[in-house]
Amino acid sequence: MTADLVMLTITRVESLHLADLVGQFAELLADTDAAADPAVARLVPDAYPDDEEAGREFRRATEHELLNRRASDAQRMLAGLAEAGALEPAADARVDDVIDVALDPEAARAWMRTLAAIRLVIASRLGIRTEDDHDEDDPRFGVYDWLGFRLEGLIQAVDGA
């Protein structure tokens, strides 16, 4: 069954950074209402921009489930990182240690959705409105680009498998 597994190779420092971001994302979801935060609202967009009543109805029917899915995806990703031993601060661990994370198809999908969602949140925080909004001097764009790079790799691994 290993044929179905996607192997993701990342450095220990990346995995720690990733876990930190996913943890922050989970906290945001736990603490924040979509109505109060545009970044969370982006995860549950308006399905009826021209029909307020239908939009409210759709939101009532879907928002809770969608945000629960984001939270459970995030927990699944954290569990996967922990399982791969990526989060153990081994005394002799070096930051450039390489870690293999094995993902079954469902886990890989949860990772992709989570990476995509975190990018949406960061983009909202950074005020990214168009594809040209990119500030080389702002280090937060580095995090945003890195997440995109990892997501791209995961897509290629899954679709190429």
Place this chain on the structure above:
Amino acid sequence: MGMMTALADLDIEQDLRHDEEATRTPVWQTVVWNDPVNLMSYVVHVFREYFGFSLEEATRRMLLVHHEGRAVVAEGAREQMELHAQAMHDYGLWATVRRAPR
């Protein structure tokens, strides 16, 4: 008499047309909108995985989203289009539901 017959036929035809319009289920669409965040490869991946599009078809619709700002990804009953929109939201794509333009 001949004239009366012709008029009666016309009435029936009009009634039929009226009934057809009233009972025809309106067609709804799920529309995916462009955003500056989601990767083009991710959108293609989602279209293939969820809708079962071929790579070519998924790429064609992704490019429509990218260049035209939006693309219709499904057409049918309203409930079904809402399920598709929710599924797109689950992936992080922005989708809306609308009545198909006549």
